Amino acid sequence: MRGAISPAVAQAAGAATAPLDVSLRINGTEHRLSLDPRTTLLDALREHLHLTGSKKGCGLGQCGACTVLMDGMRVKACLSLAALAQGREIKTIEGLAQGDELHPLQASFIERDAFQCGYCTSGQIMAGVACISEGHAGSPQDIREWMSGNLCRCGAYDHIVAAIQDAAAVYSSTQEG
């Protein structure tokens, strides 16, 4: 019943697709690329720009490992076609630290030991940054609900929640100060 189509065959048949000129603004820098229209934003980042911090887990929008910010809002890069991200301001994990100074959430992930294998971590951090800036980090329950788009197969959730709480506290004290 299964195995009616071979994706490899279909992929090979697509070799003739005409490339598109695409200009992407990533972490403040403009990149001009020539891309197959099928290229997702995630593949453009990883395979064409060698920004491999954003990870490919499922490639279907389920795991959140590819989370990046687009015009300040968190999105799944695996569900965006790169050509349709033209004109948007994209921020990846590589653009989060200021030089050698880690973003407060990066620092709190280390402090709280909020990862084991680390594969989901960049997506967790990008989603966590948005979760805090949206105002959805007020309680552990809030954080769990608003971080539900990011899976961690090691099960480091307790530490991830704690790290986001810590960073949210740093943010609010900075804003009050």
Add this chain to the structure above:
Amino acid sequence: MHPFVLERPRDLSAALSFGAQPGRNDAPVEYIAGGTDMVQLLQEYVRRPDRLVSLAGVLDDGIEIGPQGLRFGAAATMAEVAAHQGVVEQFPLISQALLNSASPQVRNQATMGGNLLQRTRCPYFRDVGYEACNKRAPGSGCAALEGENRWHAVLGTSDDCIAVHPSDLAVALVALDASVELRGTGGDRSVPLSELHRLPRDTPHLETVLAPGEVITAITVPANAAGLRSHYLKLRDRASFEFAVVSAAVAIETAGARIRQARVALGGVGTKPWRLPNVEQALADRSLEPGELRSAAALAAEGAQGRGHNDFKIELMQRAIVRAVEIAGAHA
């Protein structure tokens, strides 16, 4: 992904001229808006259009509330509508349904129009390794009838398809008498949301009444749906980021401890967003006593047909209605 030409038209009339047809697997041209469902379908070879027409930047994304009610452009994102102050205050059922959908990332990307046109989560439709799917390949059969059908529909089914329409938003909107505004090369028209999706019957590959090229431009909700006591109850296999096993959208107007009028729709159980006029009629002028609600909710089972694994939904959906009405009524 199957190779496609990506069109990025400058305006809506240029987009319409390509004749894209949503919701038909044999259509050679398809639209892409937020892309959260389309890219999955492309990645899995479920959809193999030769041409993909982007709607980015050519559709209205505004949200307005006026004397006529609520109107949002088809390009408004799920996150924008869910967080809109007027929607939260006057149409909380819509906001609640949206916040119970997908994940924060997807809600930032997915559009209102695309949400209504998202394809079923039936695993046999989504996995091209299964040959039998009348929706994907007309005449090939339905693998779900005798397969793993715990997630499948019990209302509006046929012997050719029992796939569930997966949208939470559509369930809330259909309960509030929403309409969709459509634009095609032939002009504009408005269609009640309850008539946008077709029943599967013996043509499950035809999912909507959209004509070739036609696109959803806006969604409207009449003003008389504002300010009702409402609740969107979503029952699912995990607490967040999951489709409904059963959901109930309920909006009621009460007078003292009695229900004056009720609107009830179900998700997770129908082949399209499922409104229940018979239950609504029975609820009118009843008290909020559990026994009274229970006998009215029982009418939801009229015509319901389980296929084995999903038999439990027939009981669960009645209980969901009772619980949702109780919660909505308790806000009194």
